[in-house]
Amino acid sequence: MTFRLYNTLTRRKEAFEPREPGKVGMYVCGVTVYDYCHVGHARCYIAFDVMQRVIRKLGYDLTYVRNFTDVDDKIIKRANERGVAVNELTDRYIAAFHEDLDRLDCQRPDKEPRVTGHIEEIVALVEQILARGHAYVVDSEFGGQDVFFSIDSFPGYGKLSGRRVEDNQAFASDRVSDDPRKQHPADFALWKAAKPDEPSWDSPWGVGRPGWHIECSAMSMHQLGTTFDIHGGGADLVFPHHENEIAQSEAATHSPFCRYWLHNGFVTIDSEKMAKSLGNFFTIRDVLATYHPQALRYFLLTTHYQHGINFSDKALEESTRRVLSVYEKLAAADEVLGRRAAVATGAEPEVVTTARAQILEALADDFHTPRALAALSEPIRALSVALHKPKVAANLAIVRSVRALFVEVGELLGVFQHRPVDIADAILDGIRLRLFPVGSERLAEIETMVEERVAARSARDWAKADELRGRLAACGVEIRDGADGTTWRPLVGEVDGAIEGS
Numbered sequence: 001m002t003f004r005l006y007n008t009l010t011r012r013k014e015a016f017e018p019r020e021p022g023k024v025g026m027y028v029c030g031v032t033v034y035d036y037c038h039v040g041h042a043r044c045y046i047a048f049d050v051m052q053r054v055i056r057k058l059g060y061d062l063t064y065v066r067n068f069t070d071v072d073d074k075i076i077k078r079a080n081e082r083g084v085a086v087n088e089l090t091d092r093y094i095a096a097f098h099e100d101l102d103r104l105d106c107q108r109p110d111k112e113p114r115v116t117g118h119i120e121e122i123v124a125l126v127e128q129i130l131a132r133g134h135a136y137v138v139d140s141e142f143g144g145q146d147v148f149f150s151i152d153s154f155p156g157y158g159k160l161s162g163r164r165v166e167d168n169q170a171f172a173s174d175r176v177s178d179d180p181r182k183q184h185p186a187d188f189a190l191w192k193a194a195k196p197d198e199p200s201w202d203s204p205w206g207v208g209r210p211g212w213h214i215e216c217s218a219m220s221m222h223q224l225g226t227t228f229d230i231h232g233g234g235a236d237l238v239f240p241h242h243e244n245e246i247a248q249s250e251a252a253t254h255s256p257f258c259r260y261w262l263h264n265g266f267v268t269i270d271s272e273k274m275a276k277s278l279g280n281f282f283t284i285r286d287v288l289a290t291y292h293p294q295a296l297r298y299f300l301l302t303t304h305y306q307h308g309i310n311f312s313d314k315a316l317e318e319s320t321r322r323v324l325s326v327y328e329k330l331a332a333a334d335e336v337l338g339r340r341a342a343v344a345t346g347a348e349p350e351v352v353t354t355a356r357a358q359i360l361e362a363l364a365d366d367f368h369t370p371r372a373l374a375a376l377s378e379p380i381r382a383l384s385v386a387l388h389k390p391k392v393a394a395n396l397a398i399v400r401s402v403r404a405l406f407v408e409v410g411e412l413l414g415v416f417q418h419r420p421v422d423i424a425d426a427i428l429d430g431i432r433l434r435l436f437p438v439g440s441e442r443l444a445e446i447e448t449m450v451e452e453r454v455a456a457r458s459a460r461d462w463a464k465a466d467e468l469r470g471r472l473a474a475c476g477v478e479i480r481d482g483a484d485g486t487t488w489r490p491l492v493g494e495v496d497g498a499i500e501g502s
């Protein structure tokens, strides 16, 4: 099977060849820890979580590194506003980040370096860039000195983003300042003299702190070597952040920095990018207060990582119902297998073998999660049919094999890997709360009708019981009469078992 990925650097899909056979180093830009993360972050880190799972599944020995930016203007400003120490603020949001991503079933990277733990490597890298004539030192109004990278000194500048150095206009609108001390408007700070009351470190240029871009070069090369395989992040990082990383790293080492550059698309709301700076974001916490983490993760996997994805309640509700439908079928499968495990033998049915091959092929093809999810449709349909007559040996073999397929796929995608009955219950509770909030009139009406129906049934008034069942259905409620009595649940409707991507 060919493992191919889309490389922003070459602007095409390429067969992947690691620098060293069997080994892969991957660095993904992490978060600046001054606030809770939003759904755009979830999209990025879920995409790269699936990638690391797939890369390992394909047999590579992967080292996955993701940093924390724990010193920066925004962090310092927020800490001052709140009157707390910078490290108190950053520790708090690093813990919150882990909590959120753990709930979304993102596995932790092998290494999570922090900037403040790598100042020595950063200073050494800046010295190396200066020694090779790619940077210059200017005096700062705060007493020390700033160091700027000179983009004119690096002929490859612009190769990732496709921008031309001569075209000053191309840089005018970006996050580049018009500092008169700079030789080119897109020159960027490698080291900044400390302002009063900022966290700072000693350096050959006086006390100061690193510029933003240098940290990722220093930490990635420290962890993965001068040249490594994969560098990722959101598409908004292509310029200037990743362009600058390439320039300063290759200027320092005279070796290629990273071979494959992968970028995920934005999450949009009403077609506008979700971003803290635009104020139109939902934190992961906000969303998980309403929707199950598995529904959010599933939703974010229904679009290929490179594409934009539009966030809406409607889409989240739909994902919720699809995920519920699958987990309910898996729960039913577990029940059957729990009773009949010993007799569940036989060869794997073709529907499962085919689906497995399609899923691996889709994921090896630039991590095509929507195609992988779509390939689960047939096995789910086969499971649905088989569950009607689970005592038939051929059906039992299907139940067992499809259930096993979901364990495998769950490990690759991070969905459908939990105990199905627990997740199904939790999702149903969530839907119930959204439709019939506690203390609401709607809930009181439903509960009254359910009681009336129970009474009608004990009085053997079947006509009335049927009429009430109809009225409840019209209110979006399904009644289930079981051995333990009558229960009700939101009418979810048949999602037909299909899992579709886009």
Ligand SMILES: [Zn+2]
Pocket (backbone or CB within 6 Å): 028, 029, 030, 216, 241
């Ligand atoms: Zn970075």
